[in-house]
Amino acid sequence: MAVAMAACSLGLHLGPDLSLRALEKPICSAPFLKTSSISDATKLCYITHKTRLPSSGITMIPRATTVTGVEDGNQGEADTIPTPVVIIDQDSDPDATVVEITFGDRLGALLDTMNALKNLGLNVVKANVFLDSSGKHNKFSITKADTGRKVEDPELLEAIRLTILNNMIQYHPESSAQLALGAAFGLLPPQQQVDVDIATHITISDDGPDRSSLLYVETADRPGLLVDLVKITTDINISVESGEFDTEGLLAKAKFHVSYKGKAIIKPLQQVLVNSLRYFLRRPTTEEASF
Numbered sequence: 001m002a003v004a005m006a007a008c009s010l011g012l013h014l015g016p017d018l019s020l021r022a023l024e025k026p027i028c029s030a031p032f033l034k035t036s037s038i039s040d041a042t043k044l045c046y047i048t049h050k051t052r053l054p055s056s057g058i059t060m061i062p063r064a065t066t067v068t069g070v071e072d073g074n075q076g077e078a079d080t081i082p083t084p085v086v087i088i089d090q091d092s093d094p095d096a097t098v099v100e101i102t103f104g105d106r107l108g109a110l111l112d113t114m115n116a117l118k119n120l121g122l123n124v125v126k127a128n129v130f131l132d133s134s135g136k137h138n139k140f141s142i143t144k145a146d147t148g149r150k151v152e153d154p155e156l157l158e159a160i161r162l163t164i165l166n167n168m169i170q171y172h173p174e175s176s177a178q179l180a181l182g183a184a185f186g187l188l189p190p191q192q193q194v195d196v197d198i199a200t201h202i203t204i205s206d207d208g209p210d211r212s213s214l215l216y217v218e219t220a221d222r223p224g225l226l227v228d229l230v231k232i233t234t235d236i237n238i239s240v241e242s243g244e245f246d247t248e249g250l251l252a253k254a255k256f257h258v259s260y261k262g263k264a265i266i267k268p269l270q271q272v273l274v275n276s277l278r279y280f281l282r283r284p285t286t287e288e289a290s291f
Helices: 111-118 154-171 173-178 225-235 267-282
Strands: 012-014 019-022 044-046 059-061 085-089 097-102 122-132 135-144 201-206 213-220 239-248 251-259
Touching: 085 154, 097 154, 111 122, 111 154, 154 173, 154 225, 154 239, 201 267, 213 225, 213 267, 225 239, 225 251, 225 267
Parallel strands: 044 059
Antiparallel strands: 012 019, 019 122, 085 097, 085 239, 097 135, 122 135, 201 213, 213 251, 239 251
């Protein structure tokens, strides 16, 4: 289930500690998030229906795999469907992009997701599964196959996110009604709609003296959101250095470390950024044929 360049091998084995470990060599460190020189090869994302993201330019083409049923067939229709969560973390590992997927206890080993990411020109260099009160967490570290470095391109990060969500919808159709993307790509659209004005919250706080500021955005999820948040921020000459992007059901939550000329953002510029983001999120640019 869970961005296309060079093929890579995926040598994983399951150890007694329930961790999946890839048989790759250590990788080198890389800067976090860059917004230039995005290759055309990173603009491919596998999704159920062909569509183009309204303002990010990512083209999505169908996967050959079709849904034949729910992966874990012992869940009854009366069961409470958990909230799907996909976290893309650029902070915790300096050498790799860490992805975590949670959907109660319904997820398996996610080998289909790892293969889909491989088709996007990525290596899964480390993977493990752990359990807690919220369910089964599938966490894996990914790098670009051609460089061995962590993913930096916003469009490639968004393609990772959409690939994972598309696989979740395919192999767990019951997740469709729990995800905002289910309205466009799933079998069942969400039963409730999120009011963007109410759901949108934007805050900026200091992240340390003479360092960066911490930008937090919570809003209704939609395709291309991660790319658009980065673009709006960099369009006013604010750098996005690192962060985390979470998809939690119908909502998306972004936490970015941002700076202006290598320093924390001053109050007047903070207000400019907040106003720009709020205006865009409440009035997103869409095309009639986007979906």
